[in-house]
Amino acid sequence: MSEKDLDxxxxxxxxxxxxxxTEPASVTEETTVHEDAxxxxxxxxxxxxxIGIGTMIGAGIFVFPGLAAGNAGPAATISFAIGGVIALLVxxxxxxxxxxxxxxxxxxxxxxxxxxxxxGAIVGLGLWMGLVFASAFYLVGLGHYATAVLxxxxxxxxxxxxxxxxLAFAVALTALSIAGTENTTKIQNAVVVLLLVILTAFLSYxxxxxxxxxxxESTPETFFPEGFLPxxxxxxxxxxxxxxxxxxxxxxGDIKRPSRNLPLAMVGSVIIxxxxxxxxxxxxxxxxxxxxxxxxxxxxxxxxARDFVGLPGAVAILFAGLLATxxxxxxxxxxxxxxxYALSRDALIPQKASEINLKYGTPHIALVAxxxxxxxxxxxxxxxxxxxxxxxxHLIMYGLIxxxxxxxxxxxPSWYEPTYHMPGYPVLPALGALASFGLIAxxxxxxxxxxxVVMAVSYxxxxxxxxxxxxxxxx
Amino acid sequence: MTDRPTILxxxxxxxxxxxxxxxxxxxxxxxxxxLGYHVLPxxxxxxxxxxxxxxxxxxxxxxxRSMFEAAGATVESDLVFTQDKQQTFDRKIREHDSLAVLxxxxxxxxxxxxxxxxxxxxxxxxxxxxxxxxxxxxxxxxLYHLVGESATDEDAEILLDSVADRLVELGMRxxxxxxxxxxxxxxxxxxxxxxxxxxAVVMGESSTSLVTFVFGMAADDVAEQFLGPVxxxxxxKEDEEPEFGxx
Numbered sequence: 001m002s003e004k005d006l007d008x009x010x011x012x013x014x015x016x017x018x019x020x021x022t023e024p025a026s027v028t029e030e031t032t033v034h035e036d037a038x039x040x041x042x043x044x045x046x047x048x049x050x051i052g053i054g055t056m057i058g059a060g061i062f063v064f065p066g067l068a069a070g071n072a073g074p075a076a077t078i079s080f081a082i083g084g085v086i087a088l089l090v091x092x093x094x095x096x097x098x099x100x101x102x103x104x105x106x107x108x109x110x111x112x113x114x115x116x117x118x119x120g121a122i123v124g125l126g127l128w129m130g131l132v133f134a135s136a137f138y139l140v141g142l143g144h145y146a147t148a149v150l151x152x153x154x155x156x157x158x159x160x161x162x163x164x165x166x167l168a169f170a171v172a173l174t175a176l177s178i179a180g181t182e183n184t185t186k187i188q189n190a191v192v193v194l195l196l197v198i199l200t201a202f203l204s205y206x207x208x209x210x211x212x213x214x215x216x217e218s219t220p221e222t223f224f225p226e227g228f229l230p231x232x233x234x235x236x237x238x239x240x241x242x243x244x245x246x247x248x249x250x251x252x253g254d255i256k257r258p259s260r261n262l263p264l265a266m267v268g269s270v271i272i273x274x275x276x277x278x279x280x281x282x283x284x285x286x287x288x289x290x291x292x293x294x295x296x297x298x299x300x301x302x303x304x305a306r307d308f309v310g311l312p313g314a315v316a317i318l319f320a321g322l323l324a325t326x327x328x329x330x331x332x333x334x335x336x337x338x339x340x341y342a343l344s345r346d347a348l349i350p351q352k353a354s355e356i357n358l359k360y361g362t363p364h365i366a367l368v369a370x371x372x373x374x375x376x377x378x379x380x381x382x383x384x385x386x387x388x389x390x391x392x393x394h395l396i397m398y399g400l401i402x403x404x405x406x407x408x409x410x411x412x413p414s415w416y417e418p419t420y421h422m423p424g425y426p427v428l429p430a431l432g433a434l435a436s437f438g439l440i441a442x443x444x445x446x447x448x449x450x451x452x453v454v455m456a457v458s459y460x461x462x463x464x465x466x467x468x469x470x471x472x473x474x475x
Numbered sequence: 476m477t478d479r480p481t482i483l484x485x486x487x488x489x490x491x492x493x494x495x496x497x498x499x500x501x502x503x504x505x506x507x508x509x510l511g512y513h514v515l516p517x518x519x520x521x522x523x524x525x526x527x528x529x530x531x532x533x534x535x536x537x538x539x540r541s542m543f544e545a546a547g548a549t550v551e552s553d554l555v556f557t558q559d560k561q562q563t564f565d566r567k568i569r570e571h572d573s574l575a576v577l578x579x580x581x582x583x584x585x586x587x588x589x590x591x592x593x594x595x596x597x598x599x600x601x602x603x604x605x606x607x608x609x610x611x612x613x614x615x616x617x618l619y620h621l622v623g624e625s626a627t628d629e630d631a632e633i634l635l636d637s638v639a640d641r642l643v644e645l646g647m648r649x650x651x652x653x654x655x656x657x658x659x660x661x662x663x664x665x666x667x668x669x670x671x672x673x674x675a676v677v678m679g680e681s682s683t684s685l686v687t688f689v690f691g692m693a694a695d696d697v698a699e700q701f702l703g704p705v706x707x708x709x710x711x712k713e714d715e716e717p718e719f720g721x722x
Contacts, residue, residue, distance in 0.1 A: 021522075021526050030562075030566055031555075031566075032521075032522065034525060034529075036529060036533050036554060037525050037529050037532070037533075037554040037555065037556060038553065038554065038555045038556070039521040039522050039525060039555070039556050039557075040521060040555055040556065040557035040558065040559060040562060040563050040566075042557065042558045042559040042562060104520050104522060177518050178518075180516075180518075185517050251520075253520060253521075253522060254520065254521070254558070334517075334518055337518065338520060341520050341522070341523050345522065345523075345526065351526070354523050354526065355527060356515075356519055356523060356524055356527055356528075360516065361514075361515050361516050361519055361524075362516055362518045362519055363518065363519055363523055367518065
């Protein structure tokens with residue numbers, strides 16, 4: 001069993017006089033060792049992959065195809081490929097950092113320990129909000145799928161039930177994570193496997209059909225109906241489909257054999273979902289014209305499935321869509337709560353925030369700190385804005401993860417001993433940083449403004465509340 | 476004095492569960508590893524619980540430690556926050572090289588202990604635990620075997636006699652050892668039934684996972700129906716690679 005010492009010392013006090021919790025003495029394959037207590041690591045490789053894939057697959061396949069095809073035409077496949085490449089460029093340095101610092105909080109933890117409290121606060125509070133925006137986005141998607149189910153069974157309502165359903169799911173999910181003590185991991189793993197099976201069957205059939213195997217005419221169309229700019233803009237929009245791999249790092253403190261499982265889970269989940277996304281868009285755009293897909297909106301894939309295999313296909317995809325968006329929202333709420341814990345552990349927000357209630361053993365304040373703002377955001381119903389702000393806040397973190405890797409590799413502090421070394425240093429991490437920050441430029445101005453406001457408020461909070469807290473490791 | 480067998484005593488440290496009455500006396504001659512554990516749901520990071528509960532848990536653990544020390548045992552203790560207690564038990568058994576795990580239940584100060592012998596496999600470890608715990612005491616030990624359909628009573632006697640010899644070798648008084656052979660259909664019911672006359676049970680873990688045995692089905696059958704302490708002797712782990720399941 002390898003044992004690793006962590007020599008990061010934290011210090012300082014926040015406004016309330018709280019100090020960051022002590023760092024662990026060492027990390028082993030199965031535990032995080034503190035002076036007087038051990039923390040068991042219980043999530044294996046499959047669990048890690050399920051978190052990554054389960055968080056990501058909901059958005060890219062079940063919400064975005066219609067919107068993306070509407071914006072960029074069949075070239076939306078390239079948009080998804082661009083997103084996948086950027087995600088991979090970040091997953092590699094994130095893996096290296098995670099094997100050196102396998103602690104809860106993921107990207108926030110890496111950046112605060114390598115670049116200091118100010119960057120850490122912006123990224124950490126931004127990550128919390130980013131996950132809140134992402135959850136709200138998934139929940140609106142879930143609302144669309146639930147509505148499509150109602151349509152399918154012939155229930156017609158005077159007002160669109162999308163938002164009310166999304167809100168109901170937001171409340172239900174928050175309540176479930178506070179009071180639910182059932183083993184949700186096993187369910188989540190099973191859901192991910194089931195989704196992958198349904199999608200593989202559907203996409204295999206769809207691809208063969210699109211290639212003309214079944215002798216049907218596919219819809220001919222220009223590949224770049226709108227030119228190349230919308231392709232990049234669409235990449236910025238759909239990047240929300242690639243946020244899940246960082247959630248694996250958020251629970252890095254619970255991952256068994258972190259030096260092996262963290263890189264495999266992060267890089268593996270990015271590669272798997274990228275393939276699924278690209279094939280999905282290819283199949284969708286070969287079944288219908290881009291304009292028509294856009295008209296179908298968030299639930300376009302249901303119509304694609306109906307076109308291929310009739311009602312059973314539509315029902316299967318509806319069902320899969322419900323599962324996928326639900327599991328994405330669930331995973332994101334839990335990650336947001338983990339982030340709140342990591343922030344309060346470091347005294348960047350009141351330590352009360354990660355308090356556990358005695359009845360259920362769950363962090364009710366942290367969960368409400370996630371669920372509350374999600375509820376407000378779902379009420380806006382702005383799918384594209386929610387998605388882009390979530391991506392914006394994550395992309396800031398991703399860019400800084402790449403920068404943090406470069407900083408650590410250059411300075412080589414004694415405590416930085418990753419067991420996985422990413423290839424292509426310094427070119428790949430530099431490219432990852434440029435691509436992450438660069439993609440932001442292609443977002444809508446309103447998303448950029450909201451993102452900057454969140455960052456500014458985070459910085460202001462840091463200066464007010466935790467200006468004296470020291471989180472940076474010794475260099 | 477015989478070697479002190481290392482015995483793991485898991486205690487749910489924060490949920491009011493203490494060290495049941497009689498347990499320190501039962502393990503007076505053991506090297507006791509008190510494993511204070513706290514199980515968390517998946518929504519909660521173990522570190523989160525540590526921030527809040529570490530101090531209180533360690534206070535209670537040190538109380539438990541002194542209870543065992545007062546009875547005469549040598550003691551160490553660990554505190555673990557976990558989402559999977561089976562994994563934690565497995566790891567701790569391995570780390571401390573424990574001969575046995577105690578399923579804690581209240582008991583009177585022990586006078587008679589039932590030792591269930593299934594077969595020749597693992598008998599030596601059982602003997603080391605029994606002799607280690609009871610060689611220098613007034614506790615009487617009854618070796619118990621259920622005869623299978625194809626075996627004869629003579630086979631059983633030979634088996635139990637050999638165990639008794641081993642116990643004497645390890646320092647037990649011959650007069651403290653009894654032998655009991657039964658022939659019944661349902662082994663677990665039979666053990667539970669026999670156990671009611673005793674203060675504690677020593678038995679080997681079943682052939683599959685130890686934990687299903689300690690706290691799964693068989694524990695329900697034996698430990699819970701019996702309502703007394705059960706000392707589950709661990710199989711030899713031959714430098715098994717620690718299992719990192721893919722779950």
